[in-house]
Amino acid sequence: MGKLTEIILLAQQRAQAMGASYKGALTPVEAAEFLALSPEARLVDVRTRAEWDWVGRVPQAIEIEWNQYPGGTRNPDFLAKLKRQLAPNSPILFLCRSGARSDGAASAATEAGYDQCYNILEGFEGDKDASGHRGQLGGWRHAGLPWTQG
Numbered sequence: 654m655g656k657l658t659e660i661i662l663l664a665q666q667r668a669q670a671m672g673a674s675y676k677g678a679l680t681p682v683e684a685a686e687f688l689a690l691s692p693e694a695r696l697v698d699v700r701t702r703a704e705w706d707w708v709g710r711v712p713q714a715i716e717i718e719w720n721q722y723p724g725g726t727r728n729p730d731f732l733a734k735l736k737r738q739l740a741p742n743s744p745i746l747f748l749c750r751s752g753a754r755s756d757g758a759a760s761a762a763t764e765a766g767y768d769q770c771y772n773i774l775e776g777f778e779g780d781k782d783a784s785g786h787r788g789q790l791g792g793w794r795h796a797g798l799p800w801t802q803g
Contacts, residue, residue: 657690664771675759675770681793684746684773694744697735699758700777704750708778709794709802711748715739719754731758732765744769748793751776 654662664677671678679687688694698705698714701722710716717734720727728734739745745767747755752774759770777800779792794800 655690657687660687660690667774668772673756673760673772675763675772676768677771678774679746679771681773681775681791681796681798684748684771684793685796685798687744687746687771691744694746695739696746696748696773697739697758698748698777699731699754700749704777708750709800711777711793712799712801714748719749719758732761735762735767736765739767741766742768744771746771746773748773749776750778750787751780751792 660679660683661677664679664683667678668675688696696711696714698711698716699719701718701720703722705716715738717731718728719731745762747759747770749755752772755776756772759772763770773793775791777793778787779795780790781787782789788795
C-alpha cells in the first residue's frame with residue numbers, strides 16, 4: 654500500500670467516526686503530503702479575504718470565501734465559484750482558520766456532487782490556547798507548512 658492510499662484510508666476512517674458526509678478528514682501534515690503525492694489535488698482556502706491578507710496565505714491555494722467579509726454572511730456564490738474552477742471528480746482539500754468552516758464547505762461540495770472532498774482538521778491557525786490565542790495548538794502554520802504573509 655502506498656503512502657497516499659494510507660493517508661486516504663486514515664482520513665476516511667476519521668470522517669466516518671465524525672459522521673461527516675465528505676470523503677475524509679486530514680491533519681495539516683497529511684494534507685500537505687496528499688497535495689505532494691497527488692498532482693491533481695487542490696487546496697481550497699475558504700477563509701475570508703481579511704484573513705488571507707492579514708493572517709497569511711497558502712501558496713497555490715484556490716481562495717473562495719465560505720463566509721463573506723465583512724459581516725460573516727454565507728457566500729451565496731461559493732458553489733458557483735468552486736464549479737468554475739474545479740471538476741466534480743477533483744480531489745479537493747478544504748482549509749479555514751480552525752477546521753469548522755472548511756467542514757461546512759466540504760459537506761456542501763459533497764452534497765453538490767463533488768465526490769473527493771476532504772476537510773483539513775485544525776485549519777490554518779489551530780485551536781485557541783489557554784490565553785485565547787491561535788497559532789500555538791496545531792494548524793497548518795504551526796506545523797511549519799508553506800505559507801506567506803503580507
